[in-house]
Amino acid sequence: MTSFLSLPVVSPRSIPTAFSLKRPFIQTPPTLHFKNHRFAVSCSYAEAGVSGDSKLSTIDVVADVKSERIVVLGGNGFVGSAICKAAVSKGIEVISLNRSGRPTYSGSWVDQVTWIPGDVFYVNWDEVLLGATAVVSTLGGFGSEEQMIKINGEANVVAVNAAKEYGIPKFILISVHDYNLPSFLLSSGYFTGKRKAESEVLSKYPNSGIVLKPAFIYGKRRVDGFEIPLDLVGEPAEKFLKAIENFTKPLSSLPASDLLLAPPVSVDDVALAVINGVTDDDFFGVFTIDQIKEAAEKIRL
Structure with a gap:
């Protein structure tokens, strides 16, 4: 059975490379959702100093979890x-x-x-x-x-x-x-x-x-x-x-x-x-x- 994890995306401007961060980012607590043996984890990230009404981008990561x-x-x-x-x-x-x-x-x-x-x-x-x-x-x-x-x-x-x-x-x-x-x-x-x-x-x-x-x-x-x-x-x-x-x-x-x-x-x-x-x-x-x-x-x- 395949489960779907919904994780946040950190924009390229926030993390330009895997080893350097020009600006800090803030993570909100994750939220778990369960439905018919499937689950999703939703998290939000925002750059420090960015106004609260800015939209947060997200990414979906699919994980194959053997749950049969x-x-x-x-x-x-x-x-x-x-x-x-x-x-x-x-x-x-x-x-x-x-x-x-x-x-x-x-x-x-x-x-x-x-x-x-x-x-x-x-x-x-x-x-x-x-x-x-x-x-x-x-x-x-x-x-x-x-x-x-x-x-x-x-x-x-x-x-x-x-x-x-x-x-x-x-x-x-x-x-x-x-x-x-x-x-x-x-x-x-x-x-x-x-x-x-x-x-x-x-x-x-x-x-x-x-x-x-x-x-x-x-x-x-x-x-x-x-x-x-x-x-x-x-x-x-x-x-x-x-x-x-x-x-x-x-x-x-x-x-x-x-x-x-x-x-x-x-x-x-x-x-x-x-x-x-x-x-x-x-x-x-x-x-x-x-x-x-x-x-x-x-x-x-």
Whole structure:
């Protein structure tokens, strides 16, 4: 976030060089102005001996102050950790809320994240959301119908409402591609929960809510201390499907065709798309696979 400092100008006649002053000048006390997380400092200078009704000249100095502070729900998971790492690399302050707290593996970026162990259903949001500029939710998972509705839907609904109540400007949800599935398959607890969460984000944050809908996400995933190289499958598949997309487009209308034809998405692309959402106020709404990759490229450049 960029903040603007409004500082006075000392006219060339007042200070002819950086090392000599022909005449003294007088500074009035600075005034601070705050508005929507931006601030300005206004000061006035006048030459000694100059009449009080003389106009004072001013200068605007723009300073880039990194003041984004995001809360990542599920920050030590596969997608969540990639988001935390990308945010840290961009100078964004990161807080992660997840059940197990700090991950067991090491990394320079890990030390720069504030890890809070907790459950969205019972957490003290005062400790988590204070000063945040965006909440990013990676909450989701599989299980029984009841469990999937709870973790994919209800948990995210609780988080969205907490963020809204605390006045957090943005909410970003990592959801899932529909895969062009027939409606009876989309009625499962997994997709029902996801759709419920999406609806809550777009309802409570119509002009700043973000829903990313990637397909299969690949990268190096850590499970119980082991690293699973999903990129060995996902990356070639993404390149192959990209190369033949002109031939497969006519098939996209077939039910469930995207189970085979939807290109995988790199976990790094998902993370960078989130960063784009955090830093770009014009980035909101629902984003498809291709749009996620486009958003990531903006940050990568």
